[in-house]
Amino acid sequence: NAGVTQTPKFRILKIGQSMTLQCAQDMNHNYMYWYRQDPGMGLKLIYYSVGAGITDKGEVPNGYNVSRSTTEDFPLRLELAAPSQTSVYFCASSYSRGTQETQYFGPGTRLLVL
C-alpha cells in the first residue's frame, strides 16, 4: 500500500495562475480531507469528502475547489492564486468519520505564490 500520495511536492505559482493539487489513496477510505498548514497556525481544514460525488466546505474554503469522482482521488483546485495561498497542503483520508477514527496524511505539497 502506498497510502496517501500527493503531487507535486513543490510548486511555484505566479499571482493569478491556477493549478490542481493531486491526492490519491489506495486504502479504500471513504473520507478524504484537504488541510493547509501555516507556521504557528496548526492545520486548517479546507474541504472534505464523505464519498465519491459528495464534498463539503471546511474552515477555510475560499479560493479553492474540490471534486471527488472516484473513491481514490480527491484533487484540490486553486483558481487565481494569491500570495495568501502560500502554504503547505496536506491531503488525508480515513475509513469513516467516527470518533477515534485515525486520519492518514500524505507527504504534503509546498506551494509558493509570488
Add this chain to the structure above:
Amino acid sequence: QQQVKQSPQSLIVQKGGISIINCAYENTAFDYFPWYQQFPGKGPALLIAIRPDVSEKKEGRFTISFNKSAKQFSLHIMDSQPGDSATYFCAAYPQANAGGTSYGKLTFGQGTILTVHP
C-alpha cells in the same frame, strides 16, 4: 476562533530529559483527543490518543495526561531522544452525537516544534 490552544510554540530539551506539551480546549463536545507527530518534510502521523473517561494513557515513553474538569491535556515524552525531534500537534474530535457541521472534523492545536539536543 482557536478551539484548541497549544503551548509552547517551541521546546528545546536535552537528551534524556522530559518534554511536556500542553493543550487546552473550549468545546465540551470534544470527546477524543489524538496527538499527531510530524517529521520535517512529512505529513502528520497519529502518535497516541485518549478518551476523556481516563486520566492517563501511556504508550512506551509517551504519556497523555487528561484533566476533564480543567479541559486540559498534555503530552509527556520521557527520556527524550534526538529522534523525537519533530512537530507535535494536539487535536480534538467532537462527540459522535454532536451533530451539526463539526461532526467528524479534527480541530488541531497550533503545533509545538520539539528539538532534543544530544
